[in-house]
Amino acid sequence: MTEANLNMKPDGFEEEKIFIQPEFMLKELQNHALTRHFHVSDIGFFPDAKFHYRERPKGCPTHILIYCVKGEGWVETHRSVQIQPRQLIVIPAETPHRYGASNENPWTIYWMHLTGTDAESLIQTYSLDNGPLPLTLNLHARWLEDVEQCYGMLSDKPYAMNNQIYVSQCIRHLINQVGFSLMHSLQDRKSERYLEQAVQYMTDxxxxxxxxxxxxxxxxxxxxxxxxxxxxxxxxxxxxxxxxxxxxxxxxxxxxxxxxxxxxxxxxxxxxxxxxxxxxxxxxxxxxxxxxxxxxx
Structure with a gap:
């Protein structure tokens, strides 16, 4: 499944965007009433990420969200999956994993690391770790707009708690939108299956x-x-x-x-x-x- 080679690298892509919370800010976020249960610790954008590869045998202390905009990649946790455009994959905290871009058609991805008990609860509530999860065109546009805005606010003034609170609430709302939409899409597919079974039962x-x-x-x-x-x-x-x-x-x-x-x-x-x-x-x-x-x- 893996496509790693001698040129594999975790980052360092032309026009990439990376923001990692300073240590002092993480401590403030962990203590603030509006962010302690949910906040972004890292966020970024890797365009045409050729040879992109990460491996964490013991997992990561944060929840990792990878959204593929174009190209292809793969993620391996307890199972291996291919990632296509407009698909979201969530790797829960402490889950051993590795992932990387396709050699032939490397992915362009937005990614973020979330931490806090509410982040875990949202993932479990909407079963977001059962990906890859397809996003509609509306959710795709919302994801790009919100994540770009949040990245800009964090990289511009990482020390401003108001910015941090806004980003935390914005990303929380985005995750809720995605989860709620996917949940209803699943319900619609279940309804279709029930209807098909019913019609077949009648026809027989x-x-x-x-x-x-x-x-x-x-x-x-x-x-x-x-x-x-x-x-x-x-x-x-x-x-x-x-x-x-x-x-x-x-x-x-x-x-x-x-x-x-x-x-x-x-x-x-x-x-x-x-x-x-x-x-x-x-x-x-x-x-x-x-x-x-x-x-x-």
Missing amino acids: RMTESLSLPNLASHLGLSKQHLIYLFNKETGVPPIEFYLRLKMQRAGQMLALSDKSVKEIAGSVGIKDPYYFSRLFKKIMGCSPTEYRSIPKG
Whole structure:
């Protein structure tokens, strides 16, 4: 996984930006009420960081955040991962690690070191250490703007506590924004998976009668949450969606076969052909006989 070679180096890149808190400032930050639980100890920017490489067998006392703007790199902790553009990787404090830039397409990165109990809590709350984490274009723009501003404020007046407090709160807010957005993206992906599973379950049971409790039990969801998901994504409750699938299947059979209406009704799990006809007209807009007579294609 590693791409280290004889030219590997931790820093020293053209147009790089590095700020490391002076020792006296770290002590003040650790004692101030507004920064003791969360503050930046180091922050920087490495453009086109060819041969960039770091290795810390015993980990680092601070939490390391690396955001790749372009190019590629890799990070190795308990597992190895490739880092692509617009991806964030978080290495928790005291975690043995090594990382570096791709030889063929070296990364450009913004990085920072965070310390304090709130930094650890935020990482754990949003599972930010399960990266690499993709950032949206909006978050990407926010990251660049906020980190550049914070770097400028720290490098301009590192001794000014007001600047330090602002940077601490700004980066805290940025981490919250990223975590909150990623958390909701994950929830959306879970919702999509539940919906796909539900539709597949319905499709496999077109000849049966499916109840809401049965479907909810299969998915491991409450009936209320299942109804919420379907209303949100499809505009109709689950059982109505199921009936629409049945009528769409029935419409295909009407158009492509010579089966009777009664036979088609039975093929979609409806024993009463009169009920089937009423349901078909309600959903499809015309009776089964009228639908069959409509030219297709």
